[in-house]
Amino acid sequence: MLEIKNIKKSFSKKRVLKGISLTVEKGDIIGIIGPSGCGKSTLLRAINYLAPPDDGSIVFEGNKIEAKSNLISIRRKIGMVFQQFNLFENMTILENIILSPVETGIMTKNEAIKEAKQFLKKIDLIDKKDFYPSQLSGGQKQRIAIIRSLMMKPELMLFDEPTSALDPEMIGEVTNLMREIANEGMTMIVVSHEMNFIKNFCTKVIFMEGGKILEEGTSNEIFNSPKCEALKNFLSKVENI
């Protein structure tokens, strides 16, 4: 489904991605872990060209992603959820959810509203539909952001530290929703510091450090029999917290 080949990315002179290759199959739930600043988020943002790679190629369902030609149509199939939720502050919850499907013309306004209401009922936030984002809690905002992405009927979902900005008691409601989506067969790539979640949730885990993938394998292989020193080191630090 997604074929990443040797992508590189620098910000001014700092090399953040030093040649990353990764293959994602349909139904995969991939977790990316690693110390802060290792390039996890940049990798995720390179996939939908929010941070266009300087070198290498990304092929999504047989189409090479290119900034000039097909970017918008490919982004339609790749949803993204951000650490800071990024709900549009100037719109109500309902307006947030229906904006993109209506603007891009994949639904009429009435269809979008109908669908949005169904989603809102499912996550039990239908009574908040006319609220503004600033009136909601972090957990509520992140769940809205997730269904806002789902409205576009994506084939791949990118999660960039979706629970890092949440108070601990709200993490559960977001991870539960992610589990439900995964159970429906969604392909996902998740960057997270929630090791327990990654461990139990992901089918495949990637460990990054210094802009490179140092180790990859099943969740069991990575967490129970790490091979490289860096990963062992990282896991021991994380477990001590």
Added chain:
Amino acid sequence: MRRYRNFLRLCCFLIITVLITGCMRKEQEELTLVTEAGFAPYEYYSNGEIVGVDIEIAQKIAKNLGKKLVIKDVAFDSIINEVKTKKSDIGAAGISYTEERAREVAFTDNYSVSKQVIIVNKNSYITSKENLVGKVAVQLGTTADSYLTKNTNVTLIREKKFLAAIQDLKDGKVNAVVMDELPAKKLITSDMKILSEPLVTDSYGMVVAKENTELLESCNKVIKQMKESGEIDKILLKHMGQSDEIEEKTSVFDRFYQSVIYDNRYQYILEGLKNTLIIAVGAVILGILLGTLLAFIRHYHDETGYLKVLNAISKAYIHIIRGTPSILQLMIIYYVIFKNVSISIVLVGILAFGINSAAYVAEIIRAGLNSVDKGQVEAGYALSLNYRQVMMKIVFPQAIRNILPALGNEFITLVKETSVGAYIGIVELTKASDIIASRTYDYFFPLILIAVIYFAITFSLSKLISIMEKRLNYVRN
């Protein structure tokens, strides 16, 4: 249908005919006199009109040529330029012959001889031109100004108006005033005197463009005839009597009456208010349109890297406009760009202030757009929206809250800035008060009145902006 077509044809024909004859009439039958109407008895305002010795002579010239006289009131410093660039045909404002001026324009024979006299307080130590030292006030750009600058080393205080120079002497800010004898006689108060020996004797001529030899001849003919018949002296005496309004005012009500009501003087203020508002509103609209365009070009370039050339042009525009005085821009637009074009000065004002304001508006809007959280933009792109959709639906609606207060400040500045328009002869509020003061020699009420009006305009503007801000406050944190 056919009937309509014929009707349309007829209309077009009529409109074109009117336009052509309108233009021709202007070329053939108007004679434009440029002056600064604050120099009684040569030119001054009376009952809403500019009258005076120069005006009557010019009227005679126009009549001889079979043309209609149109009078334009600008700053004294601008008169030579007006004539040189042929924006006006004749310049007359008690202009004395100097070599510098004669290099730019052609002088007619002199029609009136003036003496530059020294005015001092009665108990002054200055008794003749030999001991003229210390601070001396003159009107900027007059014969007295250039003579003293060249031939003495007194400290010159260059005022825009004779009256201000006299006021300086009254207030003890200067030791003497040098000006033409005729106005001097009318302006001095009981505790001042004119020294018997003039500083220099000078003569006044009118000016025309050098190429305009025919007009020069007609002027000289009329002037010669009027001089010989003694008509000019008669006119001078008449206007000295009429424009004599410097009696001591006693009560406040009397001064108010003189400044505002007498001679329908409030009409100058109304006219000024009208022009100030037209220019301010026009310039605000132009500033917003042009400024928004510039801001979006720059923002689009910063976001996507496209539009390199347009971005460079916008950047240069903003730097140049913000880095030069608006009065300079106004004069460049009027005297350089529209040098040979007949264009309404109010329109020039709108253009100049609009172009000036656009640079500030552009930076205000750009700062506003950049103040919106980057995450909002990224979320928009991630949802497969394009640049236009992200800007229109997400960024701009949020940016406007930050833009509006700064924009309000810019418009308040703009309203006040329009006062510079007087330089090219626009009768806006400041010029209007100047006209009244040039008749009454009393600045108090005209200045206070327009100050109140400016304040009323800017205060309502800021109230309006704050109402709009409240409406935009959709998020109640």
